[in-house]
Amino acid sequence: MHSGDKSPALAELTEAQREQAMSRFRVLRSHTERGVPLPRAAQAAGVGLRTIERWLAQYRADGLAGLVRQTREDRGRRKIPPEAVELIEGLFLKKPQPSAAAVHRRVLALCKEREWPSPSYSSVYAIISRLDPALTTLAHEGPARFRDQFELVYRHRASHPNAIWQADHTQLDVLIRDASGEPVRPWLTTVIDDHSRALAGYLVFAGAPSAFQTSLALRQAIWRKADPSWAICGIPDVLYVDHGSDFTSKHLEQVAVDLHFELVYSTIARPQGRGKIERLFGTLNTELLPELPGYLKHGKPTTEPKLSLSELDRAIGNFMLGTYNARVHREIGIAPQTSWSGNGWLPRMPDSLEDLDLLLISVAKARTVHRDGIHFQGIRYMDPTLAAYVKEAVTIRYDPRDVAEIRVFHRNRFLCRAVSPEHSGQAITLKDIQTARSAHRRALRGQIRERVTPVADFLSPHTETTGPPAAKTSIPQPKKSKLHTYREDLE
Incomplete structure (x- = not known):
């Protein structure tokens, strides 16, 4: 013993x-x-x-x-001197992270120099394994990783609807066909209510996020919806966004001042504060997008992309309103739409849609009133009010999601809403028009090829029997300088 x-x-x-x-x-x-x-x-x-x-x-x-x-009796007590233990821990906490074998080799040499007992590899490994994971994460992966894994997160919920809204963008894991038929990866901007988790507004678009896209999503979120089942509207008390260039624009700051809401930015590189809207993106990416053609898995499409931008818009809208807003939310235990409506209350609204457009829709087009109305994107718009402004310059503002109607301003004064008689009662988007134009151009090019190909086939044998071509007279050309500074040097 x-x-x-x-x-x-x-x-x-x-x-x-x-x-x-x-x-x-x-x-x-x-x-x-x-x-x-x-x-x-x-x-x-x-x-x-x-x-x-x-x-x-x-x-x-x-x-x-x-x-x-x-x-x-000495169970649990190390034979290794405390100084050696501290040395092992200190060596392992250095950057870049060493392996346990590397620490063991280094410790053996140092213990031999100081005449300490030489620890075995298992003893060194046991000392390293007992280190606090938070300590090793901070030492090897830095404060950002430590913060994401070990720091406390304060989770809060707004006290009532429209107290806080969150807005953010995400690039969707799906490919669609743009107006020219090329596959592109679209973006989605969403605005949700923090209290109810209800979707207040959204926008699907191709191209990088911009202040204009944000304005369109906010416009839809704030104003009353045509769909009676989508009741979320009003002006929030606080809009919570990240530090994207579109959210930090002077335009959005001015909108916040004019509509009397507070603009709050999340901490840079801290996504935890935007967790609610990130979970919405996750729900969309796991439930809806895998069912659509062109879905991207590990960066590669699983099926051939077929949807246009407007078709993807409708698919997302149907899912958000018919499924997400209507079903019971796991965290709050009630459907977002029901939670937002509550016991009945009146949201704070802008005076008119025209006033809201003047604040949010930053892109305007100059047009001239013709005798047959205003022409825009190949569509003719009419309203009796325009009769008094024939040949006058006006400014039109429009929603790219529905260009069946435009708003006309004369010298910054609202005149009327002009509609297209040919598309009255229909909702057509600017993307629909561009897609139709591209399809028409492709059809015309196909007809041109059908007509040109037979002619080329007919002419080719005749050109071979017409005899040798006439000899070309060689005309000496002046030697050109290889260095050209101005266009005149080429003359």
């Missing part, structure tokens, strides 16, 4: 120790009471002969108490 071993008294045994002693005694009993040879008893018990011989000697010396696994 080791000098530090200690055999406990029978009365001091715990229940587990008594059970252990009785288990070993039952193995020995076959030898002591039945005369079974020790080798056969050891083989039947599945233990080594030396082990059962040691048990027998301990039992004869101390009885059942001798069959308890003896503990060392």
Whole structure:
């Protein structure tokens, strides 16, 4: 036995120790009471002969108490000096992160220099493994990773609807066809209510996010919807956004002043504050997009992209309104639409849609009123009010999501809403028009190829039988300088 071993008294045994002693005694009993040879008893018990011989000697010396696994008095205490332990921990916490083997090799050399006991690899590995994970994360991966994994996050919920809105962009994991038929990856801007998690507005678009896209999403979020099932509207008390260039624009700041809401920016590189809207994006990416053609998995499309921008817009709108806003939200225990409506209340609204457009729709087009109305994007718009402004310059403002109607301003004064008689009662988007134009151009090019190809086939044999071409007169050309500074040098 080791000098530090200690055999406990029978009365001091715990229940587990008594059970252990009785288990070993039952193995020995076959030898002591039945005369079974020790080798056969050891083989039947599945233990080594030396082990059962040691048990027998301990039992004869101390009885059942001798069959308890003896503990060392120095158990749990390291033989490695505390200075060596600190050295091992310090070496492992250095950047770049070393392997346990590298730390062990370095420690062996240092222990030899200082005449300390040399630790084994397992001892070094055990010391490293007992380090606080937060400590190793901060040392090796930096404060950002430490913050994301170990810092406390304060989760709050706005006290009432429209108290806080969140707005953000995401690039969707799906490919669509743009106006020219090329595959593109679209973006989505969403505005949600923090209290109810309800979707207040959204915009699907191709190209990088901009202040104009943000304005269109906010315009839809704030104004009353044509769909009676989509009741979310009004001006929020706070709009919570990130530090994107479109959100930090002077235009959005001016909108916040004019509509009397506070613009709050999240901490840079801290996405935790935008968790609610990020979870909405996650829901969309896992439930809707995998069912659409052109869905991207690991950056590659699983099927051929077929949808246009307007078709994707409708698919997202149907999912958001018919599924997301209408079903019970797991965290709040109620449907977002029901939570926003509450017991009935009146949201704060702009005076008119025209006033809201003047603030949000920053892109305007100059046009001239003709005798047959205003022409824009190949569509003719009419309203009786325009009769008094024929040949006058006006400014039109429009929603790219529905260009069946435009708003006309004369010298910054609202005149009327002009509609297209050909598309009255329809919702057509600017993307629909561009797609139709591209399709028409492709059809015309196909007709041109159909007509030109037979002519080329007909002319080719005739050109071969017309005889040798006339010899061309070689006219010497003046030598041109290789260095040209101005266009006149080429003349």
